[in-house]
Amino acid sequence: MKLIGLSIGVAIVLSLGACSSENNVAGGGLMSDTAKQMIAERKAKRSGVKPKPLSRASIANVKQSIAQISVPKAGVKSLFTMVSQNGSNRTFLNKGGKTFTIRNNKLVATRGLEYDLMAMGTSGQKMRTYRYLTPENHLAEIQFSCEFEGQTSDTITIVEKNYTLTRVEEFCKSPTHAFKNRYWISQASGKVWKSQQWISPQMGHAIIEILNN
Amino acid sequence: MNMFGTSGLIDMPSAESQPDAEFSTTISSFAGSVRGTFTFQVTPRLSGTFRYTKIDNWVFDNETYDRSFDFQYRLLDETEFRPALAIGLRDFMGTGIYSGQYIVATKNITPKLKVTGGVGWGRFSNSDDIQVYREGNLGGKPSIDDWFSGPAGFFGGVEWQTPVKGLRAKVEYSSDKYAIENTLDRDENFPNRRSEITFDRKSPLNFGLEYSRNSSYSVGLYYMYGSEVGLRFTTSLNPKTGGRGIRDSAPLPITPRARPVDRSTDWQSVDNINAKGRKQLNTLLNKEGLVVESLALSANRAELRVRNERYITTAQAYGRAARAMAFVMPDSVDTFVITPVEQGLPVASMTINRDQLEKFENDPNGIVKSARAFDLSDARKLPSIGELDPELYPDFTWSLAPYVSIKVFDSDDPFAITGGLRLRGDLDISPGFSISGSISKKLIKNDFEPSPSESNLPAVRTDIGQYNRQGDPSLDRLTADYLFKLSPAVYGRVSAGYLEKMYGGVSAEVLYKPVEQNWGLGAEINYVKQRDFDMRLGFRDYSVVTGHVSGYLDMNNGFALQLDAGRYLAGDVGATFSIDRTFDNGWKVGAYATLTDVPAEDFGEGSFDKGVRMEIPLSWAIGTSSKKTVNNTLTSLTRDGGARLNVENRLYPIVKDYHTNAVSGSWGRFWR
Numbered sequence: 001m002k003l004i005g006l007s008i009g010v011a012i013v014l015s016l017g018a019c020s021s022e023n024n025v026a027g028g029g030l031m032s033d034t035a036k037q038m039i040a041e042r043k044a045k046r047s048g049v050k051p052k053p054l055s056r057a058s059i060a061n062v063k064q065s066i067a068q069i070s071v072p073k074a075g076v077k078s079l080f081t082m083v084s085q086n087g088s089n090r091t092f093l094n095k096g097g098k099t100f101t102i103r104n105n106k107l108v109a110t111r112g113l114e115y116d117l118m119a120m121g122t123s124g125q126k127m128r129t130y131r132y133l134t135p136e137n138h139l140a141e142i143q144f145s146c147e148f149e150g151q152t153s154d155t156i157t158i159v160e161k162n163y164t165l166t167r168v169e170e171f172c173k174s175p176t177h178a179f180k181n182r183y184w185i186s187q188a189s190g191k192v193w194k195s196q197q198w199i200s201p202q203m204g205h206a207i208i209e210i211l212n213n
Numbered sequence: 214m215n216m217f218g219t220s221g222l223i224d225m226p227s228a229e230s231q232p233d234a235e236f237s238t239t240i241s242s243f244a245g246s247v248r249g250t251f252t253f254q255v256t257p258r259l260s261g262t263f264r265y266t267k268i269d270n271w272v273f274d275n276e277t278y279d280r281s282f283d284f285q286y287r288l289l290d291e292t293e294f295r296p297a298l299a300i301g302l303r304d305f306m307g308t309g310i311y312s313g314q315y316i317v318a319t320k321n322i323t324p325k326l327k328v329t330g331g332v333g334w335g336r337f338s339n340s341d342d343i344q345v346y347r348e349g350n351l352g353g354k355p356s357i358d359d360w361f362s363g364p365a366g367f368f369g370g371v372e373w374q375t376p377v378k379g380l381r382a383k384v385e386y387s388s389d390k391y392a393i394e395n396t397l398d399r400d401e402n403f404p405n406r407r408s409e410i411t412f413d414r415k416s417p418l419n420f421g422l423e424y425s426r427n428s429s430y431s432v433g434l435y436y437m438y439g440s441e442v443g444l445r446f447t448t449s450l451n452p453k454t455g456g457r458g459i460r461d462s463a464p465l466p467i468t469p470r471a472r473p474v475d476r477s478t479d480w481q482s483v484d485n486i487n488a489k490g491r492k493q494l495n496t497l498l499n500k501e502g503l504v505v506e507s508l509a510l511s512a513n514r515a516e517l518r519v520r521n522e523r524y525i526t527t528a529q530a531y532g533r534a535a536r537a538m539a540f541v542m543p544d545s546v547d548t549f550v551i552t553p554v555e556q557g558l559p560v561a562s563m564t565i566n567r568d569q570l571e572k573f574e575n576d577p578n579g580i581v582k583s584a585r586a587f588d589l590s591d592a593r594k595l596p597s598i599g600e601l602d603p604e605l606y607p608d609f610t611w612s613l614a615p616y617v618s619i620k621v622f623d624s625d626d627p628f629a630i631t632g633g634l635r636l637r638g639d640l641d642i643s644p645g646f647s648i649s650g651s652i653s654k655k656l657i658k659n660d661f662e663p664s665p666s667e668s669n670l671p672a673v674r675t676d677i678g679q680y681n682r683q684g685d686p687s688l689d690r691l692t693a694d695y696l697f698k699l700s701p702a703v704y705g706r707v708s709a710g711y712l713e714k715m716y717g718g719v720s721a722e723v724l725y726k727p728v729e730q731n732w733g734l735g736a737e738i739n740y741v742k743q744r745d746f747d748m749r750l751g752f753r754d755y756s757v758v759t760g761h762v763s764g765y766l767d768m769n770n771g772f773a774l775q776l777d778a779g780r781y782l783a784g785d786v787g788a789t790f791s792i793d794r795t796f797d798n799g800w801k802v803g804a805y806a807t808l809t810d811v812p813a814e815d816f817g818e819g820s821f822d823k824g825v826r827m828e829i830p831l832s833w834a835i836g837t838s839s840k841k842t843v844n845n846t847l848t849s850l851t852r853d854g855g856a857r858l859n860v861e862n863r864l865y866p867i868v869k870d871y872h873t874n875a876v877s878g879s880w881g882r883f884w885r
Contacts, residue, residue: 084466089575097462101575108575111885114458114836118881121577129577135456135833137526137797137879139580202458 054079056160059211066211067092068159069100073204074113079211100206105183105192107199107206115202128172132200144172144179156184156194158209163193177201214431214447216241217303217311218250219262219283222370222385223419223435223443225337227329228299228319230287232428233257234453234796243435243443244394244412245269249627253802255794258287261804263825263847264304264311265622268394272407273310278627282306296320296328303336305355310393313337314361315368329385330369335359339366339388339417370419379426383435385419391438415439429455452800457836461529464885465497465536469571475544478512486510490541491602497537502838503530506554506644509599515542516550516596518559525799525830525840527553528876531563532883535570542567552592553871556862557645558696558704559592560871561728574884584880589873591701591728601644611638616653622847631681632657635689650691650711668815670853671755673715673782676746677851680714684748689714694862702727704864713859714748716741716782718756724864726765729873733765733865739858741782757784759858765865767874771795773803782856785809789855797878799830799842807855815854822855824848 070077080092098112108120128144154167165184179198215221218239220229239250246268262283273279281304291297296318304311317331370385416439425431435443502523509516521530549565573579617632633655692710711717718741726733738760745751761779778788787809806823813820826846
C-alpha cells in the first residue's frame with residue numbers, strides 16, 4: 001500500500017534531499033530524529049552559527065543506519081543515512097543530495113558527485129571492474145586486479161568512541177591506474193567499522209565510518 | 214599549433230592532427246597583423262579552420278577584416294619508417310589573401326625531435342608572383358582552377374623538446390615570401406582594396422620557443438623573417454573529454470518490493486487514485502525538473518506522461534521518472550510506461566519491467582543489461598482511465614528579462630552587441646495548443662546592417678537594417694501553435710500569426726519519424742507576408758508561398774545530415790544541405806550551404822548562402838543539467854537568395870532527442 005502513505009524512507013529523502021523543510025509532505029510525525037537534527041544544523045548554518053560536531057549523545061537514539069562519509073577531493077564530509085536496501089546493497093544519502101552504495105562492505109556506486117562511480121563488480125577473488133561515464137556519456141570501464149596485504153592491529157576513534165581493530169590493506173592495479181584501499185575490521189564480529197575506498201580517478205578516495213548498526 | 218592556428222611549425226603547417234574533436238582557439242600577432250583562428254578536428258584525419266584577420270591599414274574588398282577557411286586532411290599515419298603525410302587547402306574561399314595549398318610530411322626522429330618538410334603552392338610557393346585578388350570575383354566560392362598550380366616552393370623545419378618540461382624549440386624555413394605585405398598596393402582600378410608595406414622580410418628563417426604544460430593551452434614566442442617578433446596563444450577544449458562533470462543531486466534509490474510481491478489490488482478502490490498518484494509523483498519529480506501530465510494506473514500497469522524541463526540528456530529524464538514510480542506505485546504494478554511529453558506532444562514511450570528495474574540498479578553490468586531490456590516505442594495513446602492533470606491547462610506564464618544578442622566575426626566588425634528587455638508570454642490552452650509571443654525594447658544599439666541589395670531579387674532579408682532601426686519596441690513574435698499526432702509516428706504542426714521578425718502568415722508541417730528509425734521525412738508549407746519595418750501589426754506588399762521537403766539522417770557515426778529542398782522566401786528554388794558532427798552530450802558543430810536557381814551575379818557578394826554553426830549545451834559548462842544551449846552561427850553576408858522562414862517549433866528537433874538514437878547514445882545517464 002505504498003501509494004497511500006509515503007513511507008518513512010520518503011520522509012528522510014524529502015527532508016534530507018531538499019532545500020527546505022516545507023517539502024516534508026509526510027509530516028513531522030514521521031520525520032526521523034536524524035532528519036530533525038539535520039534541519040536544525042542547516043538552520044544554524046544559515047544563521048552563521050557553526051553546527052555542533054557529531055557526538056555520541058546526538059546519535060545515540062538514531063534508529064536508521066548512519067555513517068560519516070568524506071571525499072576529500074570533492075569537499076564532501078557529512079553524515080549519511082541509509083535510505084534504501086536493495087538486496088545486499090545499502091544506499092546512504094546525505095542532505096547535500098549525494099548517495100553512496102555499499103555491498104558486502106565494498107563501495108559499489110556513488111551518485112551526485114561530479115565523476116560518479118556508476119557500478120562496481122567483482123569476479124573471483126581478485127578481479128574488479130569499475131564502470132564510469134565519459135563526458136560524452138559513454139560507458140567506460142577499468143579492470144583491476146587486487147591483492148590483500150598485511151594485517152595490523154590499529155586503534156581508531158570514530159565519533160568519541162575508540163575501537164581496536166584489524167587493519168587490512170588491498171592493492172589494486174590496472175594498466176593505467178593503481179590504488180590502495182584500507183579496511184578496519186572487528187576481529188570479534190567481522191564488521192568493517194571504517195574503510196578508505198577508491199571511487200574514480202578524478203574523485204580519489206572516500207573515507208567511510210559506520211556509526212551504528 | 215602555428216601562427217595560422219593550425220597544426221604546424223611557426224608559420225608553416227605540419228602533417229600532425231590534433232586529437233579528435235579538439236576545438237582550438239588561437240590568437241597570434243606579428244608585423245601589424247592580428248589573426249584569430251578556430252580549428253576543429255572534424256574527424257581524426259580532417260580538420261577545418263576559420264580565421265579572422267586584421268592587418269594595420271589594410272582594406273580587403275571594402276572590409277577591415279578578412280575571413281578565411283582552411284581544410285587539412287591527413288592521408289597517411291606515421292609508422293616506424295614512414296612519416297605522416299597530409300594535404301591542405303588554406304583560405305580556399307573568400308577573398309583569398311592567404312590562399313595556398315600544400316602537401317606536408319612529419320616524422321618523429323627521436324622521442325624529442327620532430328622533422329617536417331613540405332611542398333606548397335600559392336602563398337607557399339616561395340614566389341613573388343601570387344594571385345590573390347581577382348577582378349570581378351564575388352568571393353565565397355572555391356577557386357579550384359588555381360589549386361596546386363603555378364610555381365611551387367619547399368618549406369620545412371624541426372621541433373625539439375628541450376630538457377625543460379613543457380618547453381619546445383622550433384626552427385623553420387618558410388616558403389611564404391609575404392609578397393603582398395611587402396608591396397604597396399593602391400591600384401586605382403580597385404579602389405575598394407588597399408594594402409601597405411607592413412614589414413621587411415629579410416630572411417626565410419624563423420625561430421621560436423613554445424611552452425605548454427597540458428593540452429588546454431600553449432604559448433609561443435618567435436623571431437620571424439629576420440626582422441619581426443611574433444606572439445601566439447592557443448587554448449583548446451574537447452567536447453569528448455572536457456567540460457565539468459554533472460553534479461545533479463543523486464537520484465532516488467530504488468527500494469525493491471518485499472518478496473513475495475503483495476499482489477493485492479485493494480488500493481484500486483481508493484477514490485481518485487490517479488490524482489493521488491500524480492500528486493505523490495509530482496512531490497518527488499518536481500524537484501528533479503519533471504512535471505507529471507497524467508497517470509493511468511491499473512492493477513499491474515502504470516502509464517505516466519511527464520514533461521522534461523531539465524535534462525538535455527533525455528535518458529536521465531526517463532531514469533528519474535522510473536525511480537519515482539518505483540517509490541510510489543503499489544506493489545502489484547509490474548510494468549511502468551513512461552511517455553515524455555514535449556510541447557504537448559507525446560514523443561515516445563519507454564516500457565520498463567519493474568522487477569528488472571529493481572534488479573539492474575546495482576548490477577555491476579546493469580547499464581548494458583537495462584539498455585537491452587527496456588523497450589522504447591512510438592508514444593502510446595493515453596489509456597481511457599488516464600486523465601490529464603486539470604491544473605496544467607489552461608496555464609499562463611510570462612517573463613520579463615534582459616536579453617543580449619552578440620554577433621561575432623562579421624567582415625566589418627569583430628564584435629557587435631545588441632540588448633534590451635524582452636517580455637514573453639505563453640498561454641497553454643490544451644496539450645499541444647498554445648498562444649505565445651514576445652515584445653522587446655532595445656537598450657543597447659549596435660545593429661548589424663548588411664550592404665543594400667544590388668540584385669534583382671525582392672529584398673526578403675537585406676532590409677533587416679530597416680527593421681532594426683524602425684522596430685523599437687518590436688513585436689518579435691505572436692503566434693497560435695497547434696502541435697498534434699496524426700499517427701504513432703507522424704507528427705503535425707500548424708502555426709499562424711506573426712511568425713518571426715520579418716514575416717507573418719500561416720505555416721503547416723508534418724513529420725514522419727518512427728522512434729527506432731535513424732531517419733525522418735518532413736514537409737512544411739507556409740504562406741507569409743512581409744511585415745512592416747516598424748514591427749508592429751502591419752504588413753508590406755510582398756507575399757510568397759514558401760516551403761520545403763526535408764530529409765533527416767543520423768548516420769550512427771556521430772554525423773547527422775539534413776537536406777531541405779523547396780522554394781525560398783524570394784521565390785527562388787533550390788536546396789540546403791547541412792552536416793553536423795553531433796556528440797552524445799549535446800555538442801554540435803556543423804556547416805550548411807544553400808544553392809538555389811539564383812545565379813551568383815544576382816546573389817551578390819558571397820555567391821551563395823553558407824555558414825558554420827555550433828551548439829554547446831549549457832550543462833557542459835556549468836555542471837548541472839539544463840536543456841539550454843548556447844548557439845552560434847557564422848554565416849556569409851545576409852543576402853536575399855536561399856533565405857528561409859524562421860518559424861519556431863519545427864518538429865524534428867522537438868521529437869528526436871527522445872528517440873532511440875539519442876537515448877541509447879547517452880543510455881548510462883538513465884542511471885544517474
